[in-house]
Amino acid sequence: MTDYTIGRAAEELGVTARTLRHWDEIGLLSPGWRTETGDYRLYTDADLDRGLDILIYRRAGVPLRDIAVLLAEPGDRRDRLLTQRELLVRRIGHLHRMVRAVDSILEGDTVTMQDKKAIFGEHYPDWQAEAEERWGDTGDWSHARDSMKTMDAEGFRRVKAETDAFAAALVDARDRGVAPGDSEADALVGRHAAMVDTFYPCTRAKQILLARMYAADGRFVAYTGDAADYLVELVEAKARAEGIDPDTVAWE
Incomplete structure (x- = not known):
């Protein structure tokens, strides 16, 4: 031994x-x-x-x-x-489906709903409809909708890649014990905010509320790996360092 x-x-x-x-x-x-x-x-x-x-x-x-x-x-x-082995085979199958979807986009450079479902998951249309119902009358949703309308195939591929890379980095930081408030933790907070900024302006208050929504809704597991609660800790620590009380934030 x-x-x-x-x-x-x-x-x-x-x-x-x-x-x-x-x-x-x-x-x-x-x-x-x-x-x-x-x-x-x-x-x-x-x-x-x-x-x-x-x-x-x-x-x-x-x-x-x-x-x-x-x-x-x-x-x-x-x-x-x-x-x-069974889990890995499932993972490989998912990756193959993503490759086929990206290939179809490359061939026509047209992003169809079927393409989005293949890349973001079968529930993408349901999430989009729910978002429209909940926030359709807000300026942020209008801003996000306009951003998506101007996004070409490469833009959607980039969003998906950034989302996956961020989730992996977040889980890795959590697993390594990176503490809230560390420079690496703050960089992840900034990275997340920049991703949201792709669609609409992301204030720290909005970011806190978004992170809490991820943690409360299991459908967002893929977006943050299994580290949604950890993201909440990082964002709230960053807010406190900036003099913002996380307990009093509102969407603004």
Whole structure:
């Protein structure tokens, strides 16, 4: 049996030591041994196998909270690998559908509703209709609608790519324990605000309310990975640093 320090274990798994500490804090992966003096905690081969399972689930888009449940289910490693394979096949199928949709857009450079459904999900028309009903009489919705009307195929591809990249960065920062108020956290807040600005002016108050809406509505999971609550923490911390009380904000 081989024992690994946290630095060596992080290197073997291709993650940071900060990520391993976060997994330890939430009880997802804790080192199985301590040195005789108790000064250092060491990872075992079995721990690294569990770490690899976690990474596979994450690459398949499974939230950390759900990974803990999956790993606790009865069954051996083969059972877990079969589950992981099924998840990865689904992920690959989704990516193939996205590629086909982008290819069709490239061929005609015309963005149809079918294209949008393939890229943003089958529920895109429902979300659009709901947004129209809830905010159709507001200036911001009018601004967003005009922005989308002028957006060509490349623009929609860019929005989707930016959304996916932001969600991945947000989840990564959360998993690494980046604290609200850190420069990296503030950069993510600015990145999110810039994305909203693509459609309508985003004040800090609006951003707080949007982040809270993401956290309250499970349909926005894909937009923020599984880190909607974390985004709320980052945006509210940024607001407080700017002298804004998050408890008193209103859409303005």
